[in-house]
Amino acid sequence: MRVMSRIELDENAKLQVEAFLDATREEDPGLARSLGALDEKGQLELAGVLGRFDGRGLAPAQQRLMARRFLGRLRKPTGHGLVIANRVLDYLDRDGDARLNDHEASVGLELLDIFARVESDNHSLSERELELLEGAVRFFDRDSNRVLDEGELQRLRAAIKDGTLFSTVGKSTATKA
Ligand SMILES: [Ca+2]
Ligand SMILES: [Ca+2]
DSSP states (O other), X not given: XXXXXXXXXXXXXXXXXXXXXXXHHHHOHHHHHHHXXXXXXXXXXXXXXXXXTSSSSOOHHHHHHHHHHHHTTBSSOOHHHHHHHHHHHHHHOTTOSSSOOHHHHHHHHHHHHHHHTSSSSXXXXXXXXXXXXXXXXXXXXXXXXXXXXXXXXXXXXXXXXXXXXXXXXXXXXXXXX
8 A cells, every 4th residue: 555645645635625615715705714814734734624524424515514613613713723623623532533423523512612602702712712622621631541531521511510610720731831
């Protein structure tokens, strides 16, 4: 089997991003504009997000819709924001297949919606809110296997519900720093 070079991988990622942006210009012009402004590194991160919805037997239009449900929640997505988003998505990929199944995706959307309201009462995440989300999933990954399993998710949900999340996560990031 031939191994793809880094350059070929990058070329594939670019084609994937171009196809996504072309379709998104019609389907969600505002999102297409902010994603279209990403530099090359940001586009590779975008390809990383798009790849989570590949190869699940979904039609391309459905894949784009799923990807946009995530990307549309990021306020003015930047390359840095997409790096954090990819790190968070890694924690949600419980079966480790680098794809998000319906359950994994719905947990992701649930968390994005909660963290979108942390610092500003709206439906989109600032970079700061994304960073808080990343801190939370890292903190609640108690066995440090870089996956948020069901028990860990339940503890995270409980901490959100009883309002202790930010004192807990705040403390942990303060001690780590
Ligand atoms: Ca998965
Ligand atoms: Ca874990």
